Amino acid sequence: MQIFTSISCSKLVLADWRTKTCYNVLFHPLRAVPGPFLAKIFPQYMAPAMVGGHRAQSLLKLHDEYGPIIRIGPGEVSIGDYQLYRKIYSQNTTTKEDSFYKATTLLGHENLARFRNKAMHSARRKMMSQPFSQLAINENEALIAEMSERLVERIVTRSAASPTRTADIMPLCKLFSLEVICKAAFNKDISAQSIENAVTFLQAMEDTPRVLIMSSIFPFLRRWKRLGEYIPGLVGHAFRQSKLYEQFMRSLFRDFRHESKLDSTERFMCTPLLQSEDAYLGRRLSEDEAIEEAMGLAFAGSGTTSSTLVYLFYILSKPENRYMQLKLREELQGAGCKLAEVKDLPYLNAVIKETMRLYPTIISTLPRVLDVPLESDKIVVPAGTIVGMQNYVHHRSSSVYAEPNTFLPERWIGQPPSSDLEKAFTPFSLGSRNCIGQNLARAELLLAASLVFRQLDLRLNEAMTESDMDMEDRFAVSPKGMKLLLDVSEL
Numbered sequence: 040m041q042i043f044t045s046i047s048c049s050k051l052v053l054a055d056w057r058t059k060t061c062y063n064v065l066f067h068p069l070r071a072v073p074g075p076f077l078a079k080i081f082p083q084y085m086a087p088a089m090v091g092g093h094r095a096q097s098l099l100k101l102h103d104e105y106g107p108i109i110r111i112g113p114g115e116v117s118i119g120d121y122q123l124y125r126k127i128y129s130q131n132t133t134t135k136e137d138s139f140y141k142a143t144t145l146l147g148h149e150n151l152a153r154f155r156n157k158a159m160h161s162a163r164r165k166m167m168s169q170p171f172s173q174l175a176i177n178e179n180e181a182l183i184a185e186m187s188e189r190l191v192e193r194i195v196t197r198s199a200a201s202p203t204r205t206a207d208i209m210p211l212c213k214l215f216s217l218e219v220i221c222k223a224a225f226n227k228d229i230s231a232q233s234i235e236n237a238v239t240f241l242q243a244m245e246d247t248p249r250v251l252i253m254s255s256i257f258p259f260l261r262r263w264k265r266l267g268e269y270i271p272g273l274v275g276h277a278f279r280q281s282k283l284y285e286q287f288m289r290s291l292f293r294d295f296r297h298e299s300k301l302d303s304t305e306r307f308m309c310t311p312l313l314q315s316e317d318a319y320l321g322r323r324l325s326e327d328e329a330i331e332e333a334m335g336l337a338f339a340g341s342g343t344t345s346s347t348l349v350y351l352f353y354i355l356s357k358p359e360n361r362y363m364q365l366k367l368r369e370e371l372q373g374a375g376c377k378l379a380e381v382k383d384l385p386y387l388n389a390v391i392k393e394t395m396r397l398y399p400t401i402i403s404t405l406p407r408v409l410d411v412p413l414e415s416d417k418i419v420v421p422a423g424t425i426v427g428m429q430n431y432v433h434h435r436s437s438s439v440y441a442e443p444n445t446f447l448p449e450r451w452i453g454q455p456p457s458s459d460l461e462k463a464f465t466p467f468s469l470g471s472r473n474c475i476g477q478n479l480a481r482a483e484l485l486l487a488a489s490l491v492f493r494q495l496d497l498r499l500n501e502a503m504t505e506s507d508m509d510m511e512d513r514f515a516v517s518p519k520g521m522k523l524l525l526d527v528s529e530l
């Protein structure tokens with residue numbers, strides 16, 4: 040009897056699957072959108088590429104094969120045409136896709152990057168925006184300059200300890216951006232106690248996303264987080280690291296609250312989290328809500344800038360790009376060291392832009408749900424569809440960038456903002472959900488890169504291979520080899 044029931048159930052499931060498949064292939068509103076056949080049937084079509092860390096690269100290949108608008112799941116479409124970027128990332132056209140951004144919350148509260156409710160997002164963004172303004176970043180110039188000097192000193196010290204004067208620059212870049220964000224957000228020198236303290240913090244922060252991924256696969260872990268800490272092995276380790284990260288952030292926040300009473304300036308990112316009223320909520324944030332925001336800022340603000348710096352140092356240290364490093368140094372030697380003196384240097388800006396074009400730190404899809412239909416040529420993508428674009432794809436479009444896979448800073452020189460090159464360049468995204476930290480990020484890149492190349496000559500160590508620097512798509516980019524060995528000479 041039991042066997043017959045199981046057989047009947049299996050038959051029903053199969054029949055249901057067949058009906059769904061038939062609908063998805065023949066009758067679904069996206070049936071006319073080109074794409075691989077299996078993507079019409081399986082929602083997990085892109086999952087193997089995602090797990091393998093090459094989702095963006097796979098999407099580029101699919102766009103090359105099927106065109107600018109492609110179906111990559113029964114209800115999901117990928118867009119590769121930069122001209123649609125502004126429309127897709129406008130608040131009038133789309134809303135953030137829930138299941139993806141849910142993973143960015145650590146304490147179960149909303150944060151700036153996660154909000155789906157547009158009025159709530161707009162109120163929080165307004166409340167938080169002052170310390171991200173160019174004016175506030177200018178006031179924080181000294182702290183970014185100080186951390187840049189530390190970066191140079193550390194590169195020198197590390198390389199001096201090696202017989203070949205070789206240093207792994209990657210952990211030093213990570214430390215640099217962590218120190219900047221901790222100082223700019225909490226007015227705290229995270230390395231003052233000891234470098235080990237900062238490294239422990241960094242490691243805890245880097246391990247935390249694993250918990251977010253596991254909690255999105257097994258949602259019960261989100262509710263019983265403490266349970267995860269007792270699981271043995273790597274899984275439990277990730278949970279313990281996430282707890283440590285939370286403890287670090289709570290202690291940074293409480294110290295800041297204690298000390299901010301003595302400081303009435305509004306240049307630290309945590310000041311509005313403590314003092315301002317969220318107009319949507321009609322009140323200040325609770326401690327946990329504020330810490331949720333602060334944790335999001337530390338995440339968003341550290342790995343992003345450091346991976347951009349890593350790729351910038353890498354690409355200019357390659358033997359074939361030697362002339363670029365020399366050209367940049369020559370430009371820097373003719374200029375002062377202040378932010379105002381380097382911010383408009385043409386070659387420095389061209390190098391930074393070309394690094395962000397070829398190695399965009401947010402390499403992956405920013406998923407949205409269409410609130411209204413999207414019309415383009417002969418294709419209408421209906422409301423409710425998940426759509427997304429990825430910098431990796433349109434930044435490598437051969438119709439916009441000649442020799443798209445080659446690092447050519449010169450391509451940016453003299454380009455007006457209205458040029459296709461500039462319009463297709465979206466490392467910080469566009470619209471009301473663009474990067475709130477871009478002024479800080481630019482200041483970090485300008486000051487750190489200019490100081491390093493003014494004082495140090497960098498050459499790629501011969502132990503480094505091309506594949507060490509292959510970009511893994513983990514939403515943010517991550518070099519596969521997890522190291523950048525450079526031979527360093529002081530100038």
Ligand code: HEM
Nearest residue numbers: 151152339340343344401405466467468472474475476480
């Ligand atoms: C090179 C460095 C950086 C790049 C390329 C970058 C890129 C981006 C991109 C593409 C987004 C949109 C994400 C989405 O729609 O899901 C974003 C959002 C965001 N970024 Fe950055 N970012 C950088 C540095 C920073 C820094 C230094 C901070 C500062 C703390 C920061 C804080 C944020 C926040 C809070 C959001 C969410 C904004 C919102 O939804 O209103 N980022 N960033």
